[in-house]
Amino acid sequence: MEFFKDIAQVSYEGPESKNPFSFKFYNPEEVVEGKKMKDHLRFSVAFWHTFTGDGRDMFGAPAFDRPWDKYEDPLDRSFARVDALFEFCEKLNLEFFCFHDRDIAPEGVTLRETNKLLDKVVGYIKDRMKGSNLKLLWGTANLFSNPVYSQGAATSPFPEIFARAAAQVKKALEITKELDGQGYVFWGGREGYETLLNTNMELELRNLAHFLKMAVEYAQKIGFNGQLLIEPKPKEPTKHQYDFDVANSLAFLKTYGLDSHFKFNIEANHSTLAGHTFVHELRYARIHGKLGSIDANQGDLLLGWDTDQFPTNIYETTLAMYEVIKAGGFTKGGLNFDAKVRRSSFKLQDLVIAHIVGMDTFALGFKVAYRMWKDQVLEKFIEDRYRGYSEGIGKKIASGETSFEELESLVIDKDEFVLHSGQQEYLESLLNQYLFTVVKG
């Protein structure tokens, strides 16, 4: 069945096009620095939002009436959603997708039954992938929707629930390998607490570490070579989640000797919920060698929950792509649209347009970032600003070869210290100049 039959193949028509179903800034085949745009950006669709999402919110019933959800039989519905995925990605030139185990297949009464259902859908996906460009960016297990996880999964107070979560991740790793996934993500949506009054944080964190260690071992055992990724989020659904932000998660990984096995999947909206900018989290991960992949979306900074909007702010995408460029580009990661159309954008057309604006926004951001990088304007500014650390006492400081005594002797009798302006307004002006002239050429 064809679901998007009213929508033609989406292609690049340039910034002046009046066709909403065209790319204005994203030209997948355009070559930048010897690589196609699509290979720089590695866009991915999120199965859950786009094919399973129903438009429900905390105050409202499902609002989307998807044609693939017409099927009575749950398994038929799953197959239809997979069909929709492939059709959608082809129309939009999307070459990656991501999923949770429970998005793609229905649950049975036992895990064994559930796994069988999962295998059927995975088999179907695998078949469909053969004649397609579509690849799996990463897989993950949903350890938060089922009420058995209401008090945590790997941090549940109940060993049976821990075991159930383990079994679920075991299977999720297997199917991610089966589908040749380039990564596997851990998002601890219930790994945290509602109140400290009833929480043994120490035991929960240690158990979480044991859980991840077993996951590493099992991934190695089955020969899964994808990148393991932690996705930080500070709160929601729980009051406090242990993977609060990149640094919190890094502290955890280091405490339990797990840091060499993981990188981070950084989400824009999760960053701001933690009180950081998106670019801060990317920068922090990058300089620690931990920038793995990106959940490309956008939050509303005046709202305190995960709005998961499609990214449309080019300031954000430019600064984000600048970090990706500095990190040497994506290897196993990509830009996954962990984003959902607004509840009032309930048409299939809205799904398509939302992805277009997300892709255009990142493509334009990439182009601006690339031009800034090529011109080395920020790099030169920063090099100049910190030049003092490349020679003399600055160099000794930067390499850790001096002492308080030596440093004191240099300044104890100085009566003036010279600073240079940080020139923030100039740099912001420069960024605007890059942003608002790049399209011309």
Next chain:
Amino acid sequence: MEFFKDIAQVSYEGPESKNPFSFKFYNPEEVVEGKKMKDHLRFSVAFWHTFTGDGRDMFGAPAFDRPWDKYEDPLDRSFARVDALFEFCEKLNLEFFCFHDRDIAPEGVTLRETNKLLDKVVGYIKDRMKGSNLKLLWGTANLFSNPVYSQGAATSPFPEIFARAAAQVKKALEITKELDGQGYVFWGGREGYETLLNTNMELELRNLAHFLKMAVEYAQKIGFNGQLLIEPKPKEPTKHQYDFDVANSLAFLKTYGLDSHFKFNIEANHSTLAGHTFVHELRYARIHGKLGSIDANQGDLLLGWDTDQFPTNIYETTLAMYEVIKAGGFTKGGLNFDAKVRRSSFKLQDLVIAHIVGMDTFALGFKVAYRMWKDQVLEKFIEDRYRGYSEGIGKKIASGETSFEELESLVIDKDEFVLHSGQQEYLESLLNQYLFTVVKG
């Protein structure tokens, strides 16, 4: 000169007293578990807020007219403030104080001159300490007020500023040792950034690590045995500070191999600015063996800046003291009132009453916490909740001796999983019962 001559010695008069200048809940000499209340609580006055603070805010000029600030000569003013400190602490049974180098003495043109002035005041303090119970809880260096630090101190782009900060900390460590301080605090008020556009975060963090390493070495060299402490704060004055919260700081310390040398000085208001509860930060530090000392104040969760109010919320102090009790009590740390009277509370009487309410609030919190601890009500609840991890497969999980395969085999055919209620409302009710009955006896 006597500054608080209108105020009599403050003593315990019990909860029904109508005398504002009496303790209602804090009885310093009362013995709990073989130790006096004052030794459990180790209250400390913050020199900067109480004796240097002038009531200025971002929109308003100094509003306090302190008698000790009448002196024209800066050094005389410093001596007068020290006199005020000793008088104040005696009247209030306060046995500790904390200071920044620049609070207690004026600056000269060069650091050498400044150090000389500092030595004079330190000598004076030392003399006054001889006939007094007053001790130094911790010292610190002010690396944020002087405009030379406007772009950072240990993270300045300019080596000379880094050196200046080093020289200042060197001296601050020396005087803290001289005054037998039980700790030394690093608060990185400008160690962060205003914009990432002009920031080399990698170099700044590495330099900061070198700085702290030199501090550790110098402290060891001069035989300073106090506890070194990091005080996290997420933002303000800078847009983003590296020591964002306890976990961020721990990640940093671990990255640079510094974690064995530091504990944390945790401030209530800084915790909430970082999006955590105060008790969360204490709990997190405690289970990592890093709970060093406390900056006892209170923020306004509807305001986005450091209001540094005197603590009056007994929920907060009860939960905080519960963590301190579980940590085995303070060793080198204490409860430092990093708190300031409101700008409209400009009288000397307000200074006294503000400390009284702070001390009463923590004393009552301690009593409630201690009774809960003695009754083991929370401990038993938690032990019961996590009982599954003390035997069978739960024990194997908790000790890291199982695998995904073993765990899967246990649950793959289960069709029901049993959870127990988290009973948050019951525990909150229990807390209220403890809070509102403890005074009776």
Next chain:
Amino acid sequence: MEFFKDIAQVSYEGPESKNPFSFKFYNPEEVVEGKKMKDHLRFSVAFWHTFTGDGRDMFGAPAFDRPWDKYEDPLDRSFARVDALFEFCEKLNLEFFCFHDRDIAPEGVTLRETNKLLDKVVGYIKDRMKGSNLKLLWGTANLFSNPVYSQGAATSPFPEIFARAAAQVKKALEITKELDGQGYVFWGGREGYETLLNTNMELELRNLAHFLKMAVEYAQKIGFNGQLLIEPKPKEPTKHQYDFDVANSLAFLKTYGLDSHFKFNIEANHSTLAGHTFVHELRYARIHGKLGSIDANQGDLLLGWDTDQFPTNIYETTLAMYEVIKAGGFTKGGLNFDAKVRRSSFKLQDLVIAHIVGMDTFALGFKVAYRMWKDQVLEKFIEDRYRGYSEGIGKKIASGETSFEELESLVIDKDEFVLHSGQQEYLESLLNQYLFTVVKG
């Protein structure tokens, strides 16, 4: 059928009772100032949270397994929920309840069918009320769950939806009258916008005013004498809701000449989401003669969404009840627990305990507030602070009988202005003293 058969009648056992199913502070029959506690407090249960709520959240499936939801037939389920309501309220001495039209009865295909179903349930409730003390505090219409309202109800861009909302409110007013409701609430959960890009705010606000005007007219026409109430909330589910806070709503009512017909139903959690304290909203409504009723719950100020927790913070309830006392007590309003048990508190026992802690917290708050009021400690302080306005030029200012020229003449040559301390810390200390001694008696 008996749903709470394991739970005995809940009664007052005093603060030392170890029985979780007893009141510690709330003694319904205790007489204060000639009126029973229960008549001061007028507690109400929220049908939706307690009998319809299923524990779902944005990341999780329903987690509650209520015995009254076992019935296959929707109407039977509705009757069972009503039975549960009456049993629950009897056990807990709750004398009021509140509902939305859609909580209590299922929907049919057309409104006519839906209304018939509603009539059946309303008839059943009315019958059950005859042999019971249970009364209706207020009714309301759910204009937010059904996807037809996803773009607004009275502010929908589509007249048919506006008409549908009107028809629904018409019926809800009728049944509220039928059940002798003391009030009727308007909560505009979708009356706002997701983005200004597609919004005609002017037309939407005017339509909303027309809607409310028609509601007033219809209420008068059918002889409904209950109080009409607006319930402000700033955001969630929409990005921005027009009834942002009490003042925003008041501006709206005044702009359209509607203010004489409405008071406010003020919710604690909505207040803090708007950046105000709960007591601020109560105070503001009170001094404008608009304090109608209260949605008694508690938010988490570190979270950005409506957590609707049961109220357990006695500071909040004391200050809230102080405003109610100053307003002369409730007339047609009451304390409705618009609160839900945590998702992990999934047992029926938790429902009971949660209401107990809510009632105890407000009862204790009331007692403390009442004692403060009786002692007039705050009143006298404030009277004293503003005494200047009771005589001389102050009196002329307060009655609007002076001019800039006269005022200037009084101060133009003054060289000193005397202020008195605001004594915030003293007042906070006093509040603590009241809080922590009231239980004694």
Next chain:
Amino acid sequence: MEFFKDIAQVSYEGPESKNPFSFKFYNPEEVVEGKKMKDHLRFSVAFWHTFTGDGRDMFGAPAFDRPWDKYEDPLDRSFARVDALFEFCEKLNLEFFCFHDRDIAPEGVTLRETNKLLDKVVGYIKDRMKGSNLKLLWGTANLFSNPVYSQGAATSPFPEIFARAAAQVKKALEITKELDGQGYVFWGGREGYETLLNTNMELELRNLAHFLKMAVEYAQKIGFNGQLLIEPKPKEPTKHQYDFDVANSLAFLKTYGLDSHFKFNIEANHSTLAGHTFVHELRYARIHGKLGSIDANQGDLLLGWDTDQFPTNIYETTLAMYEVIKAGGFTKGGLNFDAKVRRSSFKLQDLVIAHIVGMDTFALGFKVAYRMWKDQVLEKFIEDRYRGYSEGIGKKIASGETSFEELESLVIDKDEFVLHSGQQEYLESLLNQYLFTVVKG
């Protein structure tokens, strides 16, 4: 004396210019719709930030070393600052400025003395204005810096302080008239409370109303024809300010019958501190006929205080200018840069560049907004979306000519309701297309 002698006259050089001291997007003389850009935008410099600001923050001493502050004598310093103002505005083509009374002149011991000093400076400004294009956008009185206002000015508990504030506003109105100011602003920086425990909100609000009424009367009396403006801000410096946002202020004005005399001066950063977008506040004011003037700056949504940054975000300026265009453009208002350079941007060059980026950002925003307006793309979309209200029952709803009964009759038997998509993502995409193609032409 020439202060900016190293800086040449700033002129338009186009988006590709590498000269930081040139306009990239703002061409003052360019004609749009028959009016010059400079007359559309009416840029104004804020005297306080640019000429009085010293770079102090809550944790740091003054960091700016302005040449005009070299003068020992306060009055000489004031004259020098005025000289700097005129020189700066000429170099930057700025045709308006704004001031507080206390920015421009020093204080004497009494108000009479202060007024004399003020008159001297005002006289000097008036002289300088004769040979210049510089005009006064608005004046205001600083009722927040002096500690006498620490507990409020028009809401002070002390009548003498109220009188002092009145005298100050009287004079400020006089000098604003003297300098032919086009407006006069009331920002109630201390009109609010720190704690409700000591506050008589009712009396304070009534006094504030009396104060404003006297201001209106005095303005009329002296023949001041400028627009009176309220500038809302929710908090900071006080915990809660009465003029929380536009709607709160409007409710106040309406309650006291003052609304016909005032419009609003809306600040971007104040809007977001109140939980609104900048454009929301503009839109709300506009549709109530109250959009008076704009304080053009930018906040940091992750920080909870007024950062007053120069505006650089073109999304914001585009949406803001769109509202201004819809309002028919500025009449007596303008775009006042209530913005300060970052503390580390301490050079005179930074002052210039900061204003350039602010002007460029608003100019580009205006151009984009104007093109969207000319194309009527949003207008047509919205017209279409709400088309139902232009005919039939929709028209009756929109004009308030129907009833609940009539509306019910239309829908009671309907079994389907049709909605159209809100198309938010499409509109965001369209905005990006306008933003990133406008520069080309």
